[in-house]
Amino acid sequence: MLKKLVNCLILGSLFTSSAFAGDFLAKVSNGALSDNSQGVKALNLDEMKQVKGGYQVLTSKLGNSEYIALAIPDNTTTYKQLVAIYTVTGDNTFSNTFLGYTVKRNIAISSSGKPYVLFNYGVALLDRQTGLHRVNSSEILNNNQVIKELTMKYKTQFESNLGGWTARASR
Incomplete structure (x- = not known):
């Protein structure tokens, strides 16, 4: 009973937050990033239909030598993924x-x-009010379900975008 109530509350908050999204990325980053920022891809209607569930991922370059992939919960996020994020x-x-x-x-x-x-991999939190915060925890980096999913999908891509393993200046 309590689990059903929690699930309903979580889904309700997800629907509410997505209903007022607008330029969601600009809102969550206090204007530092937007849907039109370099490296951010907005999905068209056909691409959105192909999304099977989970969460939205927004990627962006931080400075000249770093990339970030943010997991943004939506109405397709599974309970297990919500727990991993929470x-x-x-x-x-x-x-x-x-x-x-x-x-x-x-x-x-x-x-x-x-x-x-040398590549450094990490976990970060983007807070709407206070900005980006680093999380120094190998436990989260290695064992959190959502971080593991982001790692599988973006690690190689980000390494390549940053210039790969050859010691030359970053792109």
């Missing part, structure tokens, strides 16, 4: 704080003086 964000409305996966490319110098590429 355990990190603590936001039971699922409309104020969003879970993200980051990939950052660095160039380091070896002891022999040769440059090499």
